Amino acid sequence: MSTDFVLGDDFARVLTETTQALVCVLDSGGRILLFNDACERTTGYKRGEVIGRDAREAVIPPEESEAFADVLAYIWKTGLSSPQVGHWKTKDGERRLIAWSNKLMPAGEDRPSYLVTTGIDLSDSAAEAEGALGGDVEAKLVEISRLAQEQRALRRVATLVASEATPERVFTAVSEESARVLEVNASAVFRYEGDDTATVVGRHDRDGVGVFQVGDRILADDNTAIGRARDSALPARIQDYYAIDTDVARTMRNVGYRSTVAAPIFVGGVPWGAVAIAAAERLPPDSEARLMAFCELVSLAVASAQAREDLQSSRARIVKAGDEQRRRLERNLHDGAQQRLVSLALTLRLARTKLGSGPETLEPLLAGAAEELDKALEELRELARGLHPAALTEQGLGPALQTLAERLPVEVQVGALDARMSDHVEATAYYICSEALTNVTKHAQATRAEVSFAREGDVLRFEISDDGRGGADPRAGSGILGLRDRAEAAGGTLFVISPPGRGTVVTGTLPLSDSA
Structure with missing residues (x-):
């Protein structure tokens, strides 16, 4: 069985790596599939040292190996969670007392089942309890009782969270x-x-x-x-x-x-x-x-x-945005180029019926047909620019945005980029920036906007700022949420800062791993 484990949602990945709780994912054989930063800090192991290994060979003490196997067998047999308190051994041989909650994730179409476990390190509290043994007997009992009560309460809440x-x-x-x-x-x-x-x-x-x-x-x-x-x-x-x-x-x-x-x-x-x-x-x-x-x-x-x-809402918004884009394209084709081409066809049929009437009759008909054809071609080019601007493919992200900026009613300064990036990164950044600039012209009441870029290692960082009225609420409309969906779908991030009366700043990142 493969030991590769990929989280299906970027938000879940960030959450797993930033939480202070231990998060460890196991397969049915007890092999470690995911080992977060908190696990590394607690044990001293790097994830590369334990991923793919049986937990009993890496972090489970030998004296608790049999109990660990029994818990795994129970969870996989019943499908029920089984909160536990046990020890992990660290890389230098110490023992850490951990309170665990767990949940079995059933198999999906493209992945096997796996067990998600989240834990809290109780070692320091246990040390407090041990330290309490050095004083008065009655004080020892009171302190130990207090610590035990506190840990039971935390385990009850942790079980709720895990469920x-x-x-x-x-x-x-x-x-x-x-x-x-x-x-x-x-x-x-x-x-x-x-x-x-x-x-x-x-x-x-x-x-x-x-x-x-x-x-x-x-x-x-x-x-x-x-x-x-x-x-x-x-x-x-x-x-x-x-x-x-x-x-x-x-x-x-x-x-x-x-x-x-x-x-x-x-x-x-x-x-x-x-x-x-x-x-x-x-x-x-x-x-x-x-x-x-x-x-x-x-x-x-x-x-x-x-x-x-967020995952559920994002999926719904992506489907809705796709439907709206298809309807907009259909409407633009029907009301614009399609109507002109129909008119052109009728004109040419009429001209055909007048072939024997002489050039003075045909000339205005053919001139009108040529004019309609030019307009239809221009409308089709405009549609094509909206789908994927030629300047983006031919010249890159900066020049394409500069071309867009020249058509906007506000002054826009576009920063330079030192090199081309992959088509996917450039297209994603272009559509995010163009939609943000559209929001500036429609809603911000701004006189000036600025687009800037910076390469930071394997990440492209971008920022769109304006001097408008601010007060944009990401939860109040689909525009900003759509930008965030597009960035996150590409593995990036997007944040909006918009204090009332002080303009709006949209800042985000996109991974450059696919860049040429």
Whole structure:
């Protein structure tokens, strides 16, 4: 069986390599097909050293090999997930304690079945528990019990994430579990909005106070822990609400809450939201670190859900865009060149009937026919330029965009490229840039735009900027989403930055692996 493993979606690939969770994919024989960056950091192995090898030869300790085989056999026989806690051995022989969730992916038309496993390294928590044995017996038992409770809570949430539960279920579970294990009055999951606010997407309080409900939108500024966590991209706290005079602080004081800690949730490398806890007393100093473990699970759940949703939406948009392009081509042919050719045929038939009437009768008919033919040819050339500009094939990306820019009603500066690239890369970059420039002329109310390129290793980086009104929302229309679909279909990326009143910048990358 081949040991090559290719993720079918670029978003899933990026997610796998940027998550802090261990992600390892196995075949039915226990051979390793995928080994992400977190696995490399935890074990010291490079993926090239373990891909294709039986996990029992690489990372499973000999004393746990039989149990590992039993788990594999159970999963492949039943098709059910089987969350586990076990050890991995590192390259230098150490043992790391890992909590695993797993899900069997059934075979498809072009691939065999495989097992996706995601794990959290519990070794540091286990070391804490071991360190607790050095003190008072009663303190040892309390600390060990606390750590065990925390790890059970994390495993329950991890199992939900691995089973592809809805984000709403995960948000609620995180709120309940974090409030319980951190022994606080209330916990909530917030999603950051585009302004200085955040929306409650999950909550739990043990007192039934209900200070914030799911769907409530609250201020997230520098006087709130969630605002500070967003701005600093680090855990933050409000130590004493009695020392702050804001609406949020007064609300918290009114229900008896004194202190809050919030930790950011990262999705795609940027703060997506936060998990926050509140208590009637000042929270202990380790609250931030303990809360971050829950944030990592929320991050994985949100990113996974977004990947599934984006993939489905992208497929639908690609089909719709293809249908619209075919209809537009059919309409342009029918209303333009086809009508002229029909008229030309009628004119020529009429001329044929007048062959015996003399040249003075035929001359205006033939002149009109020639004029119609010229116009039909010009319209067909215009259609051909829209499908694939001749300048792109003959001269390359920069000159083709310069030709396009000269026909636009705004001033456009096009940067130079030092060399030609593959036809596929040039065509993809051309259509993305031309569509972005069309958006500038239609919607941006701009007076000037600029297109620039840069080669960075095996990647072409491009940027289209304008001095227009800004405020473009990628979620509000199909134009920007279509650009992103085209870039991602070619293995690249595309991002839009469009603050109101400050213009729009579309920046993206395309791989040059196919370049000549």
